[in-house]
Amino acid sequence: MTSRWIELESERYMPVAKRAPVVLVRGEGSRVWDEDGKAYLDLVGGWAVNTLGHCHPAITDALSEQAQSLIHTSNQFYTVPQLELADLLVKNSPFDRVFFSNSGVEANEGAVKLVRKYGQHRRDGAYTVITTDHSFHGRSLAMLTATGKPAYKQDYGPLPAGFVNVPFNDLDAIKQAxxxxxxxIMLEPVQGEGGVNVADPAYLRGVRAWCDEQNLVLVYDEVQTGVGRLGKLWGHQISGVVPDVMTLAKGLGGGVPIGAILAKEAFSVFTYGDHGSTFGGNPLACAVALAVMRHVIDEDLSGHVSRVGDHFMDRLRAMQAERPYITDVRGHGLLIGVEFDADIGGEIVDESIKEGLLLNSPAANVVRFMPPLVLTATEVDEAVDVFGRVLDRVRAMAVT
Ligand SMILES: Cc1ncc(COP(=O)(O)O)c(C=O)c1O
Known part of the structure; x- marks a missing residue:
């Protein structure tokens, strides 16, 4: 049965994703099931999207209620869920204005337009955005130019002008550029796709001071780190350094596509006609994101993430103490990376799937955990036990 869909994919779908040989048909909480009824503990979480887990009633209720009243109107008209969501985001963040898109890449595109307009009018026509090596900002032409992974850019030239990549966690490199x-300057407080690389708080403070001194806009791409992922509502709360503009997507909709640009008033320079979207901010996506955000805030899900993430990190560090081939355990909350002294990430992911554990490997020597934020400490223990067994097996295979 499974092979029929895999075969169909190989014939009909553009082969851009390296898929695991699993056809998922159902999910609940932190678990998903394949079409043969096999259960998996999901530590991929739809690539850091399933904030409340799979098919949480807060999401399914909001989705079905909104679907029965109003699904789409366009931004020619006012709609209630969009404005309630904008209000909730502003009241729970240091930002003043919001614009909704459909994805992370669109939010970042919009943010770059915003800072270019700022540069045009308030910094003498300046337009270049500095980003960092190993960053990931999306797959449009401009955002893959911003992204600090050269392999993603091959074959797609000419790339748009106006982006400079510099080493991460290196303030002098920013100053020189x-x-x-x-x-x-556009940064992720923790680089997700780049291998879970945590920005040094002193670096972020230095970047903030440099932006203030030079009249540069500081943009945080919180597409992956926002909405409780790091154990705080927003990733920037980890260091306390507040950006001028923040982008969101992924966890905001809990599985329904939505992105957002949030900006402080002084940087909110768009006026009538400057930007737009047919689907962005539609009532359906906004009603679901509103339900997600209310749940995250009212239930203090960030606090839960912080506690469960600490437990996860403690267990992984204990594992590292016994296994010298684990060279690093890093991250915050429920965005955690484990680094190895060899390129065994892919094998670990493959072997874990056989044991009913879904993992991700963003770099050849790194495994990343980005589960639903409702993951429990018991599920962490279950995952770590399987992970340990798989590591030992893969390691044994690698050295023999
Ligand atoms: C930090 C960051 N920015 C942007 C994106 C792109 O988001 P999307 O795939 O929704 O366009 C991603 C996706 O992984 C991301 O992690």
Whole structure:
């Protein structure tokens, strides 16, 4: 049965994703099931999207209620869920204005337009955005230019001008790259796709001071780190450094596509006609995101993430103490990376799936955990036990 869908994919779908040989048909909480009825503990979480787990009633209720009243109108009209969601985001963040898109890449595109307009009018026509090596900002032409992974850019030239990649966690590199054309710096507080690389708080403070001194806009791409993922509502709360603009997507809709640009008033320079979207901010996506955000805030899901994430990290560090081939355990909350001294990430993911554990490997020597934020401590223990068994097996295979 499974092979029929895998075969169909190989014939009909553009082969851009490296898929695990699993056809998922159902999910509940932190678990998913394949079409043969096999259960998996899901530590991929739809690539850090399933905030409340699979098919949480808060999401399914909001989805079906909104679907029965109003699904789509366009932004030619006012709609209630969009404005309630904007209000909730502003009241629970340091930002003043919001614009909704459908994805992370669109939110980042919009943010770059915003900072270019800022540069145009408030920094003498400056337009360049400094980003960092190993960053990930999405797959549009501009955002893959911003992204600090050269392999993603091959074959797609000519790439748009106006982006400079510099080493991550290196303030001097930012200072040296800044010139009269520079209008903004865009960073992830923890690089997710890049291998779970945590920004040093001193670096972030230095970048903030540099932006203030040079009149540059500081943009945080919180597409992966926002909405409780790091154990705080927003990733920037980890260091306390507040950006001028923040982008969101992934966890905001808990599985329904939505992205957002949030900006402080002084940086909210769009006026009538500057930006737009047919689907962005539609009532269906906004009603679900509103339900997700209310749940995250009212139930203090970030606090839960912080506690469960600490427990997860403690267990992984204990595992590292016994296994010298684990070279690093890093991250915050429920965005955790485990690094190895060899490129065994892919094998670990493959072997874990056989044991009913879904994992992800963003770099050849790194395994990443980005589960639903409702993951329990008991499920962490279950995952770590399987992970340990798989590591020992893969390691034994690698050295023999
Ligand atoms: C930090 C970051 N920014 C942007 C994106 C792109 O988001 P999307 O795939 O929704 O366009 C991602 C996706 O992984 C991401 O992790």
């Amino acid at each position: 800044t010139d009269r054309e520079t209008c903004a």
